[in-house]
Amino acid sequence: MNSPRTLYQKHIDSHTVCPLDDQGHVLLYIDRQVANEYTSPQAFSGMREAGRNVWRPSATLAVVDHVNPTAPVRIATMPDAGGAQQVSYFEENCRDFGIELFDVLDKRQGIEHVVAPEQGFILPGMVVAAGDSHTTTYGALGAFGFGIGTSEIEHLLASQTLVYKRLKTLRVTVNGILGTGVTSKDIIMALIQKIGASGATGYAIEFAGPAIMDLSVEARMTICNMAVEAGARGAFMAPDDKVFAYLQLKPRAPQGELWEKAVAKWRALHSDEGALFDREVTLDVNALEPMVTWGTSPDQATPVGGHVPDPAAQPDLILRQGMQRALDYMGLIPGMPLSDVVISHAFIGSCTNARIEDLRDVARVVRGKRVAAHVRAMIVPGSTLVRNQAEEEGLAQIFLDAGFEWRQSGCSMCLAMNDDVLAPGDRCASSTNRNFEGRQGAGARTHLMSPAMVAAAAITGHLTDVRSFALEA
Amino acid sequence: MQPFDTVSGSAAPFLASNIDTDVIMPKQFLKGIDRKGLDRGLFFDLRFLESGGPNPDFILNQPAWSDAAFLVVGPNFGCGSSREHAVWGLKQVGIRALIGTSFAGIFYDNCQRNGVLAIQVSEAQLEHIAGVISVAETAKISVNLPLQEIRLADGSVIAFEIDQLRKQSLLLGLDAIGTTLQRAEQIRRFESRHLSENPWL
Numbered sequence: 001m002n003s004p005r006t007l008y009q010k011h012i013d014s015h016t017v018c019p020l021d022d023q024g025h026v027l028l029y030i031d032r033q034v035a036n037e038y039t040s041p042q043a044f045s046g047m048r049e050a051g052r053n054v055w056r057p058s059a060t061l062a063v064v065d066h067v068n069p070t071a072p073v074r075i076a077t078m079p080d081a082g083g084a085q086q087v088s089y090f091e092e093n094c095r096d097f098g099i100e101l102f103d104v105l106d107k108r109q110g111i112e113h114v115v116a117p118e119q120g121f122i123l124p125g126m127v128v129a130a131g132d133s134h135t136t137t138y139g140a141l142g143a144f145g146f147g148i149g150t151s152e153i154e155h156l157l158a159s160q161t162l163v164y165k166r167l168k169t170l171r172v173t174v175n176g177i178l179g180t181g182v183t184s185k186d187i188i189m190a191l192i193q194k195i196g197a198s199g200a201t202g203y204a205i206e207f208a209g210p211a212i213m214d215l216s217v218e219a220r221m222t223i224c225n226m227a228v229e230a231g232a233r234g235a236f237m238a239p240d241d242k243v244f245a246y247l248q249l250k251p252r253a254p255q256g257e258l259w260e261k262a263v264a265k266w267r268a269l270h271s272d273e274g275a276l277f278d279r280e281v282t283l284d285v286n287a288l289e290p291m292v293t294w295g296t297s298p299d300q301a302t303p304v305g306g307h308v309p310d311p312a313a314q315p316d317l318i319l320r321q322g323m324q325r326a327l328d329y330m331g332l333i334p335g336m337p338l339s340d341v342v343i344s345h346a347f348i349g350s351c352t353n354a355r356i357e358d359l360r361d362v363a364r365v366v367r368g369k370r371v372a373a374h375v376r377a378m379i380v381p382g383s384t385l386v387r388n389q390a391e392e393e394g395l396a397q398i399f400l401d402a403g404f405e406w407r408q409s410g411c412s413m414c415l416a417m418n419d420d421v422l423a424p425g426d427r428c429a430s431s432t433n434r435n436f437e438g439r440q441g442a443g444a445r446t447h448l449m450s451p452a453m454v455a456a457a458a459i460t461g462h463l464t465d466v467r468s469f470a471l472e473a
Numbered sequence: 474m475q476p477f478d479t480v481s482g483s484a485a486p487f488l489a490s491n492i493d494t495d496v497i498m499p500k501q502f503l504k505g506i507d508r509k510g511l512d513r514g515l516f517f518d519l520r521f522l523e524s525g526g527p528n529p530d531f532i533l534n535q536p537a538w539s540d541a542a543f544l545v546v547g548p549n550f551g552c553g554s555s556r557e558h559a560v561w562g563l564k565q566v567g568i569r570a571l572i573g574t575s576f577a578g579i580f581y582d583n584c585q586r587n588g589v590l591a592i593q594v595s596e597a598q599l600e601h602i603a604g605v606i607s608v609a610e611t612a613k614i615s616v617n618l619p620l621q622e623i624r625l626a627d628g629s630v631i632a633f634e635i636d637q638l639r640k641q642s643l644l645l646g647l648d649a650i651g652t653t654l655q656r657a658e659q660i661r662r663f664e665s666r667h668l669s670e671n672p673w674l
Contacts (some may be wrong), residue, residue, distance in 0.1 A: 041506035082504025149557035150585035198549035254673035
C-alpha cells in the first residue's frame, strides 16, 4: 500500500522522467507551454545558434499579449519599434519552428493565461510551464502551472523537460461564506497580507475548504493566479464537477469516449486522505471585507474600511523602513482613512481579473452611473473572445454609457509594456496583481482590489467600499 | 556559461526587502530580442537621477562599491515578474553572486542558469556580513564555491549550503540543455508511455 500523497506529489511523480539526485531534483516532463513575445526571443535565438529543433511543437501555444496596443479599434501596428521587432521575430520563430500562434488580429488573441484555459489547452493533471510568473493560474483547473525564465523556456523547447527541484507543500484551507460584494480577489489578497510576500516561497500551495469549492472556476483562477505574489511557485485546487463542466465546452477539450476516460482519471486528482503537508494555514472568510493595497508590495493590504497604517507601530526595523518607503512613494499619510484616497485612473484588466464574470461584476456596479469627472477609466478584456461575449451580453454598452473606455485585449496597464502607461503621480485603482513601484508607469501609484471595487472607485472617484455602493443602487 | 570557482571583489549592501524584478529591470528595457544593453537598465530608477546623471546616494554609484562583484540583499529579493532580463543586467554590470536570506523562486533559478551564484544565509549571518561590507575599507570579500565559504575582511569565514547539482553546474559552467539532451532516449521512452496513458494530451 502506497503512503497517502498530496495532489502536488501526484503531479510530480507522474511527470518524473528520472530522479537526478537524492536532494529532490528530477527531470520533469512538461505537457504544455504557453509562449509570449517578450520573454521568448532569446530562447529561440539560443535554439537557432545551437542548431536545435523544438522537441514537441504542438505542446506550445504562442500568444501576442504583452506589447500590443489595446486601442478600441484593433490594429496590427505595435506602438513602438521594440515591440514591433518582438512581434515580428515571434512570428518568424513560430513559423520556423512549427508553433501555433495567435497573433494580434486573431479572434482568439488575448492574455495568455486567459486564452489557454478558454481554448481548453490546459487540462487537469497537466504540468504546464511558461515564461510568465502568473502561470500558477492553471492550478484552478487541477493542472500544475509555474513560471520560468527565458533560459528555462529554451531548455523546455529543446527537451520538453525541466531540471526541477521538488517544493514543500502548503495547504491553505479556506472556511466560511463570502459576503455580498466580497470576491475571490479579496480572499487571495487577505491570504497574502496574512502570510507575507514571501510567505509561500519554496512551497506549492493547495487551496482547499468549502469557501474554495463554492467559487466558480474563473474565481478560482484569480486565487491561483495571485498565489505567486505570496512567493508560491505553484498553486493547486482539486478539480471537481465545476471544472469538468467548464472544460467540456472548450474547443480543445477531448470529446466523446476520450472525454469520459479523461474525466474518470481526473477524479483521482486530489490529495489522499491523511496526506501530510509541510505546513497548514487556515483562513475564515465569514467576516472578510473587500481588500485594498496601500503600499508597494501585494502584502501591504488592508480592508477598505481601514486606515493607512503607521510605520511607527511596526517593531521590525526592515519592515518599518519598507512601510515608510512605500508610504513616501504612494504619497499617503499614516492614519488617513483609505476611503479618502482620491484616484485619477481606474483600470480593469489583467490575467488576474478580466474574464467574463469579472466584467459582469463591474457591469452590476456601474449600470446607469457615470465615471467621476476627474477619473480616466479603462476596461481591457482578458481576451478577444471575452470582449465579444461582453458585447453580446450588452455589458460593453453599459461600460460605454458609464464613461469607461472599452478596449481591445492585452496585458496593457498591468505592467505597462505597451502604450497604456500612467504618468508620475497618477493614482490608479486596479484589478491587477502587482502594486510595485513603477509597475504601471514610473512614479505612478497602484492600489490593487477586486474588479467590483475598481468599478466603485471609478464612479465615486475615491477608494470606496463596493458594499455601501451596492446599497445605494 | 562562465564557471564560478573562487571570486573576490567588493560586496555592496542593498538590504531593502521585497526588491522586485520590475525595480531591478524596468519595463522600458524589456523591448529587445537579445540580451544587449541591460547594464544600462539595471536598477534604473534608483541608479540614475531624472537629469540622467548617476544618483550619488545609490550604493553602486559610490566609489568603494562601483565595481562590486557581489550584492548583499534583503529578504525576498527578485520577487515578481519572471523576466530573466533582471539577471542578465546584474551579470552585465559584473555581479557574480548575491548573498541574502531568501530569494524568489523563479529569480533564483534564473541566477543559476546564468552562472550567478545566489547564496542563502541566516538572518544573523546576513547582519554580520552587511555590517562588515558596509564599511568601505572592509567591503572586499571572497566567495569560494568549492569550499562553500565566504571570507570577510574582518577574518571571519561563513559557510553556506548549496545543492550539489547546482554546485557542479556552476563550477563547470555546464550547458544545461546539452546535459539534459544526453537523456533524449529516456525522455522519448517516458513521453511515449505518458502520451499513451493520457491520450488526450
